[in-house]
Amino acid sequence: MQKFREIISHYSSRTLPKAIRIVEMGPRDGLQSEKKILPSDIKVEFINRLSECGYKNIEVTSFVSPKWVPQMGDNLEVFQRIYKKPGVTYSALTPNVKGYESAKSVGVPEVAIFASASEGFSQKNINCSIEESIQRFRSIMHSAYIDKIRVRGYISCVFGCPYDGEISPEAVRSVALKLKEIGCYEISLGDTIGIGTPTKTKALIESVLYDLAPSEVAVHFHNTFDRALENIFTALEMGITTVDSSIASLGGCPYADGATGNVSTEDVAFLCQELGIETGLDINALCRTANWMSKISGIPNRSVYQIHE
Numbered sequence: 001m002q003k004f005r006e007i008i009s010h011y012s013s014r015t016l017p018k019a020i021r022i023v024e025m026g027p028r029d030g031l032q033s034e035k036k037i038l039p040s041d042i043k044v045e046f047i048n049r050l051s052e053c054g055y056k057n058i059e060v061t062s063f064v065s066p067k068w069v070p071q072m073g074d075n076l077e078v079f080q081r082i083y084k085k086p087g088v089t090y091s092a093l094t095p096n097v098k099g100y101e102s103a104k105s106v107g108v109p110e111v112a113i114f115a116s117a118s119e120g121f122s123q124k125n126i127n128c129s130i131e132e133s134i135q136r137f138r139s140i141m142h143s144a145y146i147d148k149i150r151v152r153g154y155i156s157c158v159f160g161c162p163y164d165g166e167i168s169p170e171a172v173r174s175v176a177l178k179l180k181e182i183g184c185y186e187i188s189l190g191d192t193i194g195i196g197t198p199t200k201t202k203a204l205i206e207s208v209l210y211d212l213a214p215s216e217v218a219v220h221f222h223n224t225f226d227r228a229l230e231n232i233f234t235a236l237e238m239g240i241t242t243v244d245s246s247i248a249s250l251g252g253c254p255y256a257d258g259a260t261g262n263v264s265t266e267d268v269a270f271l272c273q274e275l276g277i278e279t280g281l282d283i284n285a286l287c288r289t290a291n292w293m294s295k296i297s298g299i300p301n302r303s304v305y306q307i308h309e
């Protein structure tokens, strides 16, 4: 809680947005690197519970190769079985046209393509160079435009890469511009290995805001070194209003050893509440869902803000 106190005292005098949108990552980024593959029944119930927490956006699964990420191998079943609450957008990751077509076959209304700011991670994660990935994504964009499916873009390794080391803000800016040019409505900046700091966050956001409006940028921090919350509030000060997070701080990345989960949704929502920022989320419902998930899956709840039932 000391961290919370520091953030509240540091940011309460700053200019922050009145409201933000939180995109829930738990079912996808959260579960994709868990050693244990959870039964589809649990995933479906998990997403149904999340749907009652007040989100507008939940990333449900990924239509990637099951040989690469077996944890998401039940993508079709999970997407088909979840209750689709009106007003909530349920999205999924698609790395190529094959994934896109599978997602479309079960009525996914929004997909996300995922590029990297580093060549090494691009090769390890999606088996092609950055430039080749952009070409693949063009084919997805072409179909998505015809099908009226919205496309979000991710950039991984925005500060550093487990294979290539430090990444410059200019490298991220260049990929962000390409994703915008091919038609992504929003680009989420992924600190995949969680090495961001407020100073680095400021430099990165300044760089991408040369080409993108703040409303076209989201931030996606993993919390490896416990800096994610400070980085988020630095981004909010700079006009960003979309934050990716994961309930119970679930997650990691199958191709970035040692990276821990996304920043906790409960922690972000609680701090926003204390700072007078509207998230639309019911914090008690979030905490109960995190407790349920942790109990049924055996995955620890790593959120700082918890309720003990």
Ligand SMILES: CC(C)(COP(=O)([O-])OP(=O)([O-])OC[C@H]1O[C@@H](n2cnc3c(N)ncnc32)[C@H](O)[C@@H]1OP(=O)([O-])[O-])[C@@H](O)C(=O)NCCC(=O)NCCSC(=O)C[C@@](C)(O)CC(=O)[O-]
Residues within 6 Å of the ligand: 029, 032, 062, 063, 064, 065, 066, 068, 069, 095, 096, 098, 099, 100, 114, 125, 126, 127, 154, 155, 156, 157, 189, 190, 191, 192, 193, 220, 253, 254, 255
């Ligand atoms: C991109 C590929 C598929 C290339 O993988 P590849 O092996 O180069 O693919 P390929 O086109 O050569 O095909 C090989 C086989 O895979 C099949 N295949 C091909 N595509 C699909 C598909 N979509 N769905 C199901 N199956 C597929 C294809 O049909 C074929 O099957 P076979 O003939 O051998 O039986 C692979 O590398 C892959 O799936 N990678 C995804 C890895 C992944 O999900 N990583 C985690 C994502 S998280 C992330 O990136 C970071 C982020 C977004 O969270 C932000 C952050 O945290 O910072």
